[in-house]
């Protein structure tokens with residue numbers, strides 16, 4: 001059945017739904033005053049991920065990856081390795097999207113249990129369905145909930161991962177407090193996160209950095225509270241009581257290779273809504289240095305001390 005019924009002069013409901021969705025996309029993408037809250041943003045993006053075999057929503061770690069799916073998996077593995085994920089662990093995954101990384105970790109790292117918290121109801125439903133289809137609902141417990149107000153007891157998880165989501169949280173600092181509370185002493189946290197780069201260099205370079213960060217922050221629901229560079233991030237983890245803190249920029253293995261791959265594989269953009277695909281093609285005309293000038297991408301890791309100093 002097509003959207004347009006040839007026997008009718010009027011547009012069918014399906015077609016008018018499609019038109020409404022396109023208008024919502026155009027409003028989000030091109031109206032500078034339109035900002036969406038997290039659930040509205042991900043409701044709009046829906047399951048139209050650019051990955052082919054999965055529904056990952058991250059930019060990927062491209063060191064050895066050859067496509068977006070393998071880059072997304074490599075980023076998931078990087079975080080699992082960073083927390084030393086091991087058989088028997090209780091893992092908390094915040095901002096789990098459609099739970100692809102949970103399915104992968106369950107298979108490759110065999111934690112005893114994964115609890116997921118996600119703020120977007122529509123994703124929770126799809127993710128639960130996918131986990132149930134693989135018979136893993138016992139092991140992967142996907143919940144609707146916020147990373148900034150976790151409905152979990154103190155000291156109840158061994159490892160905590162935030163895969164490309166903490167920049168959204170209101171605020172990241174509140175999340176770090178909650179993470180510290182629910183981690184057991186000796187527990188590890190790993191975060192793949194997007195930060196602004198400090199505005200430095202010539203006036204033109206500063207302008208490029210501010211513009212690229214400003215656009216991404218406005219369109220992808222990043223609150224002002226989370227806009228600080230690596231040294232401030234480090235200080236917040238330290239003030240929060242964490243130790244063995246390490247924050248490493250991995251931006252060279254994220255933005256430029258993703259840009260290069262998308263330029264060479266524009267068909268991947270056809271998996272997005274046509275309006276989003278169009279905007280992405282426009283963006284890809286810019287060189288990666290300009291497009292991502294203001295964006296850092298970090299892997300942050302830390303440990304909750306075994307003995308708390310009060």
Ligand SMILES: C[S@@+](CC[C@H](N)C(=O)[O-])C[C@H]1O[C@@H](n2cnc3c(N)ncnc32)[C@H](O)[C@@H]1O
Pocket residue numbers: 038039042055056057058094095096097098100101117118119120123145146147148163164165168169170
């Ligand atoms: C860019 S997506 C990443 C999804 C997934 N980790 C992946 O790599 O495919 C960001 C995710 O963070 C979730 N999110 C944003 N704010 C949240 C919050 N306060 N608490 C829990 N989840 C949140 C969104 O619903 C979305 O699933």
